[in-house]
Amino acid sequence: MASETTPKAVLYWFPGSVWASVPRLVATEKGFTDNELERRIVDLGKGENFSPAYLKIHPQGHVPALVVPYEHTLDDGVRTKFKAITTTANVCDFLDRSTNSSSFAAPSLSPATIESSSTSKDLIEHIHQDSIDPNTLLLVWRTEAERKVKASGLPGAFLKGRQEALERYAKEVGNSDPKLKAFYDKKIQENGGLLALLEGKGDASGIEAKAKDLWTNVGKTVELLETKLQPGAAYLLGDQISLADLHCGAWLARVLACAGATSIADVEANLKTFEKNLDGVKVGPKFAAWAQALFERESFKEAYGEDGLH
Template identity: 70%
Template sequence: MAADNVPKAVLYWFPGSVWASVPRLVASEKKFTSNELEERIVDLGKGENFAPAYLRIHPEGHVPALVVPYEHTLDESIKTKFKALTSTIEVCNFLDQSTNTNPGFSAPSLSPATVQRAAVSKEIIEAIHVDAVDPNAALLVWRSEDERKAKLAGLPGGFLRGRQEALERYAKEVGDSDPRLKEFYARKMQENGGLLALLEGKGDSTAVQEKAKKLWTGIGETLQTLETKFEPNAVYLVGDQISLADLHVGAWLARLLAVAGATSITDVDGNLAKLEQNLDSGVKIGPRVTKWAQALFERDSFAKDVYADGLH
């Protein structure tokens, strides 16, 4: 059977999404081609992730999402031939376990081979996916009036306004025809609209500022913990070979650098200095994390494929 007739996975992503960057980094490291992995952009700025059609793929309207064929899906007797993976960790694990068929290239495994390193990798990945160090929250919340005004005039303000307009439009289109979607849109409009109102200076944002301060404290603590995770003389987080842990944490760090005001992935020392200015007093980024970031951001997956147009 021709290769074009074989079902392939479809990755839904957005260029400015921190977590959608991770599976794209995985795909780059494994050198997947468009014949093996199809990519479709969901414009978060326009609220396309809240369209009813996309919510059938990802019920919470997040990216990434990976729609993958079940085994034996060429059998016409099977009605449901695809499933959707909606967790970044799950998506990346699936892609890593998939086989690259590109002639002349053997796709590397991004999962550590030993039980000990696999455990460390899992621990690190889970540590940067918790709400306490959420890089998306770092983009949207603020610690002072000056920061609030800057974010209102910048990307966060435009992003929240675009989301709200899309939610209101979709809610109106759906009306009472789908109770589940009606409830979803009502909840999202309240969450997004409430934060937007506070960003616009309507109401007391003390709770938001406290959340932001705790968030940046947690980020500093996580960076200090990462400094202790490296094996002696290891280039990457779990040894001398790049792993999924590096890609998850690298995308997390890239977003934080962007929030701190960095734009290009190339000036690692300057970018980390900007990030340090956002951390609690006395918290420094250690030499091992610095060396790791320099090695990681020089890789084609970061420098040429995912962050060539700037940090996000």
């Protein structure tokens, strides 16, 4: 993607982000080196994604974001210009299409046939639906007991860190930028409202109903993936790993974490824990074999082996 003398692409990500994990998986599968792809962490727990500087890269304050130089500005004597790619799917597609590692040519992660391309597109779109959003799943709760656990754990700390950052940035900006002020005011209200409910202030019945619906839809997705997997095939589109596997695999890692699993080491035990949250839905044999195949790959070990499921 870049030589030692040309500007690098820069991937903005966070280790605990479910969707930023997908380009991380892609980069490992493709064999990108640090010389070809620079990684910069945006700490979501500290609200760094809401800083005015990062909002210039990604106006919604999400990760991942990939900043790449325009090819026609890489000539000597020309000022390099950059563009930002700001959706997970587009970031991963760009990485897959880009020049491979200087040490070897990695296989394409995109399907070769029209039929497989259509299936891959459908699966990626499905796994990014709001109805099974793994980020929301992390922050909502089904019972009072679950609320208390989340309030004193990572979700509570995450929402507090975001709120403090949003209020600080809003104060720094003041009325100097009306558009940015409106953005911060909206985020402060949304994040603060959820934080208050998590702390037990107010009626959380709507949150509890939403959490139950999310888990129901997660179960339906498990059943869907079971039907998509072909007998004897290791991955969603056959014997070769694909972008669809990486998107769906990152989603699986997060929902397993939401169910209480912490490590990729014991997939069978993790899936049993997972099943307890699925309201009667059972993990099928093809889904279980697929999960095992994913978590045995070096890319998944790198993303989740040391940091744990997230």
